[in-house]
Every structure is written in C-alpha cells, then in structure tokens.
Amino acid sequence: MAEKKPRILQNNRDMMWSMIPLVLICLIIAGIASRCEFSPGGPSSGPVPHFDVNASLKYDAGVLGFPVRDPAVPEDWQPNSGSRGVAGSNGGGDVTTVGYITSKGRYLQLSQSEATEEALVPWVAGDLRSPTGVAPVAGDRWVEYAEEGSEPIWVTDFGDVRVLIKGSGTTEEFTELATAVDAAQPLTP
Template structure:
C-alpha cells in the first residue's frame, strides 16, 4: 500500500535532479549574504530622447539627474483611444537601487494616467519646483505623479520613495525641451 512516505521518497530524487540541472546551467546560485543586485543594463538616454524630440510631435525633456541614477531602458508606445497619443518612456535605477520611470506624452492626463497607472485614482497634488503634480494612488501599489506642461504631459512612477519622486519631478521641471531638429 502506498502512503505519503512513499510519495516523499519518490520526490526527493526528482528535486535533487532539478537542483543539479539548475546549478549546471547557472540558473540559480546560493549566497550566505542574501540577494545582490545584478548588473544594470546600459542605455543611451541622450540618444533616445534626441530621437524622440526629432520624431515626435510634442516637446521632449531630458532631466539632469544625480550621477548615481542610471538609465536602464527606453521605449515608445501609442495610446489609440480618444485623447491618446504617443508615449516616450525612459527607465532609471536610482542610487538606492529602486526603479523609476519617466513617461512623456501628448495624450491627455486622464488617458495617460489610465494607460500607464491603471486603476489608480487622483488622491491629491504636490507642488514641485513651481509645477503642480497630480498624485495617482491605489492602496498597496506604487504611486504615479502627472504634470501638465501645456503641449505635453509627464507621468513619473516607480518603487522609489518620496525623495526619488521629488528628485525626478524637479529635474523634469528644470529641463528645457530638446530641439526638434
């Protein structure tokens, strides 16, 4: 008659085989000191934003961020619903190791926030460097801040603390639009 002990004894060799294969293919590692941050991918933020400034129909800003903030990704997206537009996205890893995202678009605030921030709702405003940022929040989720720059809207979001949001917001406000030609 088979019982739970037989099941456990039959699973032990399978688990050991899986661990050996994972170790051989370098898919897992063990460290007594806990998890460590991997290598941050390199991304040429200046070239990406210059290209966006030349190819998109709205002003693009390149914020001057602290030296320990590293750009690690970028993309473009299109929001097709009414009030939508093109979205230029740049991702950064802060000095504290958290991810922050900068989205610039010609979409309306509500459509941009709905597209990027999902079900978050406006919960208040913050004044950063003389610019009003609408804060979108949802319990248990990362916030998103949106500012209207006239010809464009800027949304920032990420896992950073309030200081990271304020740093990115102030840098965007201080940045002048890149030349379109």
C-alpha cells in the same frame, strides 16, 4: 537466471535506490548548464543594464510630435530602460518612457506624452485612478495618484505635453525628478 522478487516484497527502499541515480543525473545536468545556484541568503541584485537615455530621448524628440525633455538627474542615478508606445484611443497619443534606478536602488519611470492625463494615467497604471492630492514642485502643480498597494503616480501638464512619474521611489526622489523635468528645456530635433 535470478528470480524476480514478488511484487509484495518490493518496498520504499527499492524505490529510493531507483531515484538516487535519477536525482544525481539531474544535478549533474543542471551543474553543466550553470543554471542553478545555491544561495542560502536569498537572491542578490544583478548588474543594472546600461541604457543611453540621452540618445533615446533625442531620437524621440525628432520623431514624435511633441516637445521631449531630457532631465538632468543626479549622477548616481542609472538609466536602465526605455520604450515608446501609444496611450489609449480617446485622448491618447504617443508616449516616450525612460526608467532610472536611484542611488537607493529604487526604480522611477518618466513618461512624456501628448495624450491627455485622463488617457495617460490608466495606460501607465493599468487601471483608472482618481487624484488624491497635489504636490507643488518648482512652481508646477503635480497631481498625485496614490492608491494603497500600488506605486504612486505624479502627473503635470506643460501645455503641449503631459509628464508622468511613477515608481517605487521616495517622495524626495519623486521631487528630485520633477524638479529636473521642470528645469529641462525641450530638446531640439
């Protein structure tokens, strides 16, 4: 029977020889699971998920108690998400939200609600913001909420519904969506 090395004679080389098989086993398992990828250029964009924005807004128009609009956005914008929620308790109400990826790869969120502007903005932004300006678009007055380090928000009031746009889009893209919302007629349930 071979004699065991005295503890003093065990060194980093012995530890390295013990670690190599463990690292190889981890790499083999990760390769089999197909969860690892070597990408020297950094991460790449995946496919945009498909979302049927027309069906979602049509459904929401039938179940929510306020007029819902389905704006005609440019054809190269891709709808990718949608949700429904309730904004705040004081002046709050139902909210329907859809999202678009613009032709430049930027995200714009469109929320429509019966909630007041004072309840809707903090619900979407996660904090209380103050208006910083006004953007006149297609005869409507869009109140701007711009804050350093945060995505801008535009809100307008159509009387029985407030419309909010938020996202990483450019001013031109915000204006395009605001114009499309203004031109859209409320959907019939």
